[in-house]
Amino acid sequence: xxxxxxxxxxxxxxxxxxxxxxxxxxxxxxxxxxxxxxxxxxxxxxxxxxxxxxxxxxxxxxxxxxxxxxxxxxxxxxxxxxxxxxxxxxxxxxxxxxxxxxxxxxxxxxxxxxxxxxxxxxxxxxxxxxxxxxxxxxxxxxxxxxxxxxxxxxxxxxxxxxxxxxxxxxxxxxxxxxxxxxxxxxxxxxxxxxxxxxxxxx
Amino acid sequence: xxxxxxxxxxxxxxxxxxxxxxxxxxxxxxxxxxxxxxxxxxxxxxxxxxxxxxxxxxxxxxxxxxxxxxxxxxxxxxxxxxxxxxxxxxxxxxxxxxxxxxxxxxxxxxxxxxxxxxxxxxxxxxxxxxxxxxxxxxxxxxxxxxxxxxxxxxxxxxxxxxxxxxxxxxxxxxxxxxxxxxx
Numbered sequence: 001x002x003x004x005x006x007x008x009x010x011x012x013x014x015x016x017x018x019x020x021x022x023x024x025x026x027x028x029x030x031x032x033x034x035x036x037x038x039x040x041x042x043x044x045x046x047x048x049x050x051x052x053x054x055x056x057x058x059x060x061x062x063x064x065x066x067x068x069x070x071x072x073x074x075x076x077x078x079x080x081x082x083x084x085x086x087x088x089x090x091x092x093x094x095x096x097x098x099x100x101x102x103x104x105x106x107x108x109x110x111x112x113x114x115x116x117x118x119x120x121x122x123x124x125x126x127x128x129x130x131x132x133x134x135x136x137x138x139x140x141x142x143x144x145x146x147x148x149x150x151x152x153x154x155x156x157x158x159x160x161x162x163x164x165x166x167x168x169x170x171x172x173x174x175x176x177x178x179x180x181x182x183x184x185x186x187x188x189x190x191x192x193x194x195x196x197x198x199x200x201x202x
Numbered sequence: 203x204x205x206x207x208x209x210x211x212x213x214x215x216x217x218x219x220x221x222x223x224x225x226x227x228x229x230x231x232x233x234x235x236x237x238x239x240x241x242x243x244x245x246x247x248x249x250x251x252x253x254x255x256x257x258x259x260x261x262x263x264x265x266x267x268x269x270x271x272x273x274x275x276x277x278x279x280x281x282x283x284x285x286x287x288x289x290x291x292x293x294x295x296x297x298x299x300x301x302x303x304x305x306x307x308x309x310x311x312x313x314x315x316x317x318x319x320x321x322x323x324x325x326x327x328x329x330x331x332x333x334x335x336x337x338x339x340x341x342x343x344x345x346x347x348x349x350x351x352x353x354x355x356x357x358x359x360x361x362x363x364x365x366x367x368x369x370x371x372x373x374x375x376x377x378x379x380x381x382x383x384x385x
Binding site: 006007009011012013037039044046047048049050052054057059061063066068070072099100101102103104106148150161163165166167 | 216217218219220221222223224225226229230232233236237240
């Protein structure tokens, strides 16, 4: 069963609304070949903000106390520039405190299978009928991280979303320093979990 | 360290779970929705301040001050409790407002759908009527064409008879003239 990474993001939960302390100037020149679309009102610190590199498929947003850095995947993998750009985006808010952070990975499967097939759920056709667009959620734990898997079918292909949640208090400058390693570890753990849960190998 | 172990427990304030991959367009839409909410909250805050001012006018500023003094003269815990309750209440109000807005949005969407559906039905009805009228006009036109053809045919036949009678009459008159002259 072949799976492909469609996109990923990092969500950082601030201890309070941290928009006012984000150095927006450091977020507007992350890509030399593209100028971003900016929706960012500095006059209202509690209002949301978005910096969107539409061609590169890279977006930074803040809604309430959630700072989100996301990118679409390239050739089914994490873009090569993502780690460094992620670090820069975190350093733009280096003085803020995070109370939690987590990665979200979004996969799709070429083979259009239904959720019930993956887990061999069989029911007598005379008793109940299966409804497509089913959604299933599973939770796992490894060391200090919580892995939440959401499997859904019916949208052109089967989709799997994995959230790796870290409940950790730290300043963003510290998080920025170790984010590359965290991303690499979490992505590897995600692939391992996918293999174990679905019995699949890329 | 994970202080809480299950998905349900981390849901909410600290959740990092984003169910679907959002595009720049999705984020912009969310941004615009938030801006609308902000405007509404601002209006509510303004209204709240106005009510507070009116209250102060009536009670000479005593109501809020006395209530606050009573609370602050008690233990700090009670004060904190009051603040927490106030924030909870505010939070609850905002949540209710958001829900109410969503409900309104759903109702409007439903109304729009219903109206569109009615318009579509009426449009289909008008189209059917138009087709029916068109059919009738076609039938009428065909019938008129047929009648005209028949009349033309009759006129043609009549013309032939008239020419025949005219020729016969001319020949008869000529025969009579010749007979008279020969005598």
